[in-house]
Amino acid sequence: MWKAIKKIFNWLLDVIYPPFCLRCGRMGEYVCERCYSHLDFTLADNLVPLLFAAGEPVYVQDIRALLVYDPLVKKILHHYKYLGVRDLSSMLAYWLYQFGHFEADVITFIPIHQKRFRERGYNQSLLIAKELSRLSGIPCQQLLRRSVHRQKQALSKDKAERLQKTKNIFTPVASPLDRECRILLVDDVVTSGATLNEAARVLHAQGFNHISALALAHGD
Numbered sequence: 001m002w003k004a005i006k007k008i009f010n011w012l013l014d015v016i017y018p019p020f021c022l023r024c025g026r027m028g029e030y031v032c033e034r035c036y037s038h039l040d041f042t043l044a045d046n047l048v049p050l051l052f053a054a055g056e057p058v059y060v061q062d063i064r065a066l067l068v069y070d071p072l073v074k075k076i077l078h079h080y081k082y083l084g085v086r087d088l089s090s091m092l093a094y095w096l097y098q099f100g101h102f103e104a105d106v107i108t109f110i111p112i113h114q115k116r117f118r119e120r121g122y123n124q125s126l127l128i129a130k131e132l133s134r135l136s137g138i139p140c141q142q143l144l145r146r147s148v149h150r151q152k153q154a155l156s157k158d159k160a161e162r163l164q165k166t167k168n169i170f171t172p173v174a175s176p177l178d179r180e181c182r183i184l185l186v187d188d189v190v191t192s193g194a195t196l197n198e199a200a201r202v203l204h205a206q207g208f209n210h211i212s213a214l215a216l217a218h219g220d
């Protein structure tokens, strides 16, 4: 019943405010067919060797990103995260699904702090994880909670400072999951990989050993 109401509501919303292409402005889709070809999809290489120095403790085995974080992708994610265009999640999750570089038993996501959730009204990574779960049939579960709220974390460029700022920002959510299951962490943008690695560290401390990550974009 609720799903049907939601569907009708979304349809009405599309009639009143039809989506328009964020690159060329054409009505119909958030990224039209022509502009889709301008998206810079990255190769499927594992980013772990690129992001972490040898000898550094790394808890996430594999990090893949779908797109280069270029101006068009920045614009899409800005609309998605800061301008309330939450239904972009379907398109973004579908792109991730098509990309297909994930093998997992459980999908989870990088949580946002309660304060940020209240401001935004949704967690951008959770919506994508849920949609990816629906498309792939892999269950989605919350395994982490964000315990620390930090302002403008992405703006600190210094690696050591950024590492320090990501320390202890997550607490685990109790889960009866088999510790041998393969966990896929979903996030929006990977910069230094520090946040993903910290999330993986907390999961690792809970006994999970197979942790990989999938993000929409990679870049500064």
Ligand SMILES: [Zn+2]
Pocket (backbone or CB within 6 Å): 021, 022, 023, 024, 025, 026, 031, 032, 033, 034, 035, 036
């Ligand atoms: Zn377009």
